[in-house]
Amino acid sequence: MAKTLEFPVLLRLIDERSVAFRAAVSSAPGLDAPVPTCPGWTLFDLAQHLGGVHRRWSAVVAAGPAATRPAGTGPDAAPAAPREREALLAWSAESTQQLLNTLREAGPDRGCWTWWGASDSPQTSGAVARHQVQEAAVHTYDAQLTAGAPQPLPDExxxxxxxEFLSTCCxxxxxxxxxxxxxxxxxxxxxxxxxxxxxxxxxxxxxxxxxxxxxxxxxxxxxxxxxxxxxxxxxxxxxxxxxxxxxxxxxxxxx
CATH class of the missing domain: 3.30.1050.10 (SCP2 sterol-binding domain)
Structure with missing residues (x-):
């Protein structure tokens, strides 16, 4: 894998993009607004998805090295999010903090299960953090587009x-x-x-x-x-x- 951003920078960017995501959710007309870039999803679905992703990867990293996905961390294990906007935003912030706390405790080199085992990206908590920057950034774009004010991803x-995409997904x-x-x-x-x-x-x-x-x-x-x-x-x-x-x-x- 090519030299990537330092681990503290990755954690900062996960936090910053997640804050921007919640700002977009807060400014949108309603949680039932369709997400143009995620056909079939509403803004609520998008927020529930990203919060669930944060919680599941937190559990994956906390489980440590594993040859297969740890029990209870699959897509079907995602917790239900509250449907009232302020409660949803609080749940989303809690989800992000849970991920950040687990990554901070693990550090960048803890082994863990990942779906990209055969790629150039290592199966480590640092690689998870790197991918979660992109997860939060792209879904922030989705939310901003839904709210009518899409912004380019920050250069960094x-x-x-x-x-990261070429190394991990290609x-x-x-x-x-x-x-x-x-x-x-x-x-x-x-x-x-x-x-x-x-x-x-x-x-x-x-x-x-x-x-x-x-x-x-x-x-x-x-x-x-x-x-x-x-x-x-x-x-x-x-x-x-x-x-x-x-x-x-x-x-x-x-x-």
Whole structure:
């Protein structure tokens, strides 16, 4: 995994994005407002989801090293959230604090179960914290969009977010079922990433002069939001074969 943000910074960003999430929920017309980027969900559903995620990952980290998901931490184990707005916001804040307290107590190097075992991201509390920054940031965008005032992800979050997504959600040893391809992502803030797709799977490579099969350029926030399916890839500056991006988004590796 590439050098990431320091652990205290990750905890600060989880807190900051979660506070921004609750501000968006508070400013929205109502909890029954549909979330445009999460079809079928209302704002209440989104708040319940993020709070449940915080509580479940807190339990996963607290359980320590495990080969399989600890009992009682699956999606079906999420506690019901209160439906009155002020109570929901308090429950959400409590959920975030529970996650932060557990991560702070664990430190960055405690082993734990994660769903990304075959990726470039380690199965540690630090990697959980890194991914939870992105979870909170992307869902904050969802909530802000629902409230009518979407904001770009902060640069610090977004620049780490591109690398985190590629390392955690893309790297795999599963066979790429299409013609081999090399995909470059360029952030206008000055960083770039290269993903190689082949029969050996997907891996991150250092950039060189070799032309990519396809490339996408945009602000780091837009790159992250595209990777998570929040905005269309066509909103970026594309070069090469654009069909690679659709194939990559539809790909479901077996491991």
């Amino acid at each position: 979050v977004a620049l780490d977010g591109v690398d 790297v795999t040893t599963s066979t790429w079922p299409h013609e081999a391809a090399v995909v470059d992502y360029h952030a206008t803030e000055g960083r770039s990433w290269r993903l190689a797709l082949s029969a050996d799977g997907a891996r991150i490579l250092a950039l060189d002069a070799t032309p990519a099969t396809a490339s996408a350029e945009g602000a780091a926030s837009d790159l992250v939001l595209t990777l998570y399916g929040r905005i269309p890839v066509e909103s970026l500056k594309l070069d090469g074969d654009p069909h690679v991006f659709g194939r990559l988004q539809a790909w479901e590796p077996e491991d």
